Amino acid sequence: MQVLQLNLSDYSLTGGTGITMHRLHAGINKKGIESKIFCARNQSSDNSIAVQKRCYTVRAVEAVLRKLEVEFGLNDISRVISSLNIRKHEAYRTTDIINLHCIHDEFISYLALPWLTKKPTVFTIHDMWAFTGHCTSSYECERWRSGCGECPHLETPPKVKKDNTRLEWNLKNWAYSRSLLHVVTPSQWIYDLAQKSMLRRFPIHYIPHGLDTEVYYPHNKEHCRSVLGIPSGKKVLMFGTTSVKDYRKGGDLLIKALQMIPASLKSETVVITIGHGKVKSEDIGMPCFNFGYVDSDSFKAIIYAAADIFIYPTRSDSFGLVSMESLACGTPVVTFRVGGLTDTVRPNITGLLAEPENITQFRDCIVQLLEDENLRATMSEKCRQIAVKEYSLELYAQRYIDLYHQILKFSTDKNQVKSNTNN
Numbered sequence: 237m238q239v240l241q242l243n244l245s246d247y248s249l250t251g252g253t254g255i256t257m258h259r260l261h262a263g264i265n266k267k268g269i270e271s272k273i274f275c276a277r278n279q280s281s282d283n284s285i286a287v288q289k290r291c292y293t294v295r296a297v298e299a300v301l302r303k304l305e306v307e308f309g310l311n312d313i314s315r316v317i318s319s320l321n322i323r324k325h326e327a328y329r330t331t332d333i334i335n336l337h338c339i340h341d342e343f344i345s346y347l348a349l350p351w352l353t354k355k356p357t358v359f360t361i362h363d364m365w366a367f368t369g370h371c372t373s374s375y376e377c378e379r380w381r382s383g384c385g386e387c388p389h390l391e392t393p394p395k396v397k398k399d400n401t402r403l404e405w406n407l408k409n410w411a412y413s414r415s416l417l418h419v420v421t422p423s424q425w426i427y428d429l430a431q432k433s434m435l436r437r438f439p440i441h442y443i444p445h446g447l448d449t450e451v452y453y454p455h456n457k458e459h460c461r462s463v464l465g466i467p468s469g470k471k472v473l474m475f476g477t478t479s480v481k482d483y484r485k486g487g488d489l490l491i492k493a494l495q496m497i498p499a500s501l502k503s504e505t506v507v508i509t510i511g512h513g514k515v516k517s518e519d520i521g522m523p524c525f526n527f528g529y530v531d532s533d534s535f536k537a538i539i540y541a542a543a544d545i546f547i548y549p550t551r552s553d554s555f556g557l558v559s560m561e562s563l564a565c566g567t568p569v570v571t572f573r574v575g576g577l578t579d580t581v582r583p584n585i586t587g588l589l590a591e592p593e594n595i596t597q598f599r600d601c602i603v604q605l606l607e608d609e610n611l612r613a614t615m616s617e618k619c620r621q622i623a624v625k626e627y628s629l630e631l632y633a634q635r636y637i638d639l640y641h642q643i644l645k646f647s648t649d650k651n652q653v654k655s656n657t658n659n
Contacts, residue, residue, distance in 0.1 A: 238270045239640060240331035242322075244343040245277040246285045248531060252557040253338040253362040256422070256445045260335075263446065263633030269640075274327050276343040286327040288343070290318045302342070309390075309398030311370055312340045313407070319348035333358065333640050340365055341394060347407065350414035356647045358639065359438075360420040363554050367408070367433035369401025370394060373484055373552040380405065381432055392484075409434045418643055420636075422555040423576025441639060444579065445555055446632020447564060449624050452537045454566030454616065460542035464508070466525060471505040471606050474543035474567070476558050477513040486549035486572070487513060493549065493599040494520040501606055510539055540565035544612055545605050546587075549598060553577055559587075564623035568615040570601045580627075584611075586619045 243257045244250045257273075264271040265284070273285045290298070294317050301314035322328050322344070334352070336344075336359040344352070363372040369384030371392040379385065385402030412434055419440045421427040427442045458468065466472060473494075480487030494507065499521070508525045509515050517524045530536045540546065546562035548571040555576040559569045563580060569587035571577050572594075581587040588601035605612055 237333065237640060237644065238272070238331045239264060239333050239335060240327055241271060241273045241335050241337060242339060242344065243273065243275050243337035244339070244341055245279065246273050246275045246282070247279045249277050249279060250338045250341075252555075256362070256557060257337045257360075259445070259447060259629060260633060260636060263629045264637060266629075267633050267637060269637055272327055272331070274322070274325070286325065288318060288322070290321075294318050294321070306397060309370075309396040309400040310404055310407075311394045311396065312342070313345050313347055315342060316345040316347050319345045320351055322348075322352060323354075328355075331355065333644060335360060335636075338362060346411050349411045349417075353415040353417055356640075356643045357415075357417050358420055358636075358643065359417045360422070360443075361426065361430065361435075361554075362422065364426070364429065365394075366419075367430065367435050369403075369405035369408075370396050375552060405434075412437065418639065420639070423579045425576045425578065426554045443632070443635045443639070444627060445557060445560060446627045446629045447560060447623075448533070448629045449564050449627070451533045452540070452561055452564035452623075454620055455538055455541040457541060460538045463538060464525065464527075464542055466506060466508065466542060467523075471501075472543045472545075473505060473507045473602065473606075474509070474539065474546045474562075475507065475515065475548070476510040476546075480513040480515060482513065484550065484552050485513075486551050489549040489551075489593070489595055489598065490547065491515070491519055492595050493547075493602065494522065496595070496599045497522075497603060501603060505606065508539060508543060510536065536561065537565055540567050543567050545570055545602065547571070547602060548577070550574060550577070551592070556580055560623065560627050563619040564627065566616040566620045568605060568612060568619055570598065570605060572598065580622075582622075584615075586615060586622060 241257055241261050245254045247254050247258045261271045261273055276288045278285055278287050298314050305314045334355050334357045364374055365372045368374055368380040371389055374380055377388050383402055384405040387399050387401040390396050417438045419435050419438050420443050421430055422445045430440050477485040477487055502522050506523045507515055510527050510530045512529055514526045515524050540562050546567050546569045553575040559580040562569050563586055569581045571581050572592045573589040574592050581589055583589050590598040590601050
């Protein structure tokens with residue numbers, strides 16, 4: 237069996253989506269199944285990675301289409317020519333099954349799906365984009381259930397200049413009505429949403445993400461802090477984001493919550509951050525250690541293990557990759573009761589949940605865990621146990637392999653029946 241993973245990038249250029257896709261790719265290969273990646277942007281020159289090539293004429297035509305697309309408030313239709321050309325690529329022709337991941341953002345036009353899905357196809361949805369009129373996260377809006385239009389969040393990525401969300405919703409619906417897909421969701425939350433969306437016409441499967449628990453594991457906390465230059469005897473909070481100004485990731489909620497922590501506790505606590513977003517010490521009244529964007533899983537695991545608590549004030553998340561990484565390193569998580577985070581962050585077991593937008597409650601959860609060392613220790617053990625039992629790379633890959641085999645068997649049986657009928 238040969239599998240082709242289609243994603244905008246081959247690794248982290250698409251954030252958590254690229255990372256989870258690459259882990260799946262590696263996990264499948266480790267089990268002896270050949271997996272390749274087809275992408276628009278690549279970070280490595282691995283032989284198993286094919287990059288989408290476009291000739292000058294196609295680029296020129298699609299550039300014109302892109303300008304029209306932007307003016308009309310649409311997304312992801314201008315690449316239709318190069319998307320159709322994927323079928324001619326050797327990687328596509330020689331594969332047995334296709335797994336779509338992040339296909340939007342100028343990679344594949346969803347209008348090409350009826351032709352691309354002539355081969356058995358899995359579509360792993362990492363956010364809400366697959367069934368909305370433009371956005372990856374609709375927050376409180378449920379207009380995607382009935383056809384979008386009158387969008388309250390035009391600025392939500394991928395943002396649009398004009399409200400043509402009803403048209404884009406209908407175009408997606410048209411494409412899906414002529415496609416053959418098996419949909420995979422990484423959390424129970426987005427699984428439930430997909431069942432209420434235009435995707436309900438397809439079989440929908442729940443397969444949570446996974447990671448290498450031999451890389452992400454509870455290192456010695458004091459040793460990690462020494463390596464990172466963090467003072468001993470301090471309580472350590474960790475936060476990660478692309479920007480503290482990112483509304484979806486809740487950087488504003490984080491700053492307000494940290495400002496509200498009692499002064500006596502602040503004197504015992506430091507904050508460490510990863511990602512491009514930086515928290516300033518003067519804004520929160522606590523020392524901050526900003527490590528920037530961390531590409532190395534091994535180094536990232538050391539940072540997670542150095543922390544007492546991982547704080548994640550997100551407003552919307554379909555899974556929460558960072559929460560799973562934190563659990564594997566034995567670090568409890570404090571977050572809001574939103575999206576797929578309720579799968580990984582289980583109250584009083586692997587962390588604490590505050591009600592959405594309730595900054596005071598979020599602060600209280602942080603304070604409770606900082607002050608209760610025994611509770612943190614108990615949670616730390618549970619975090620690791622659950623990560624190994626439910627989110628290991630081996631289990632992650634095997635669940636997909638089982639699904640691939642199931643789909644291929646169904647496709648083979650269907651073709652045999654069709655052949656017998658024709659004879």
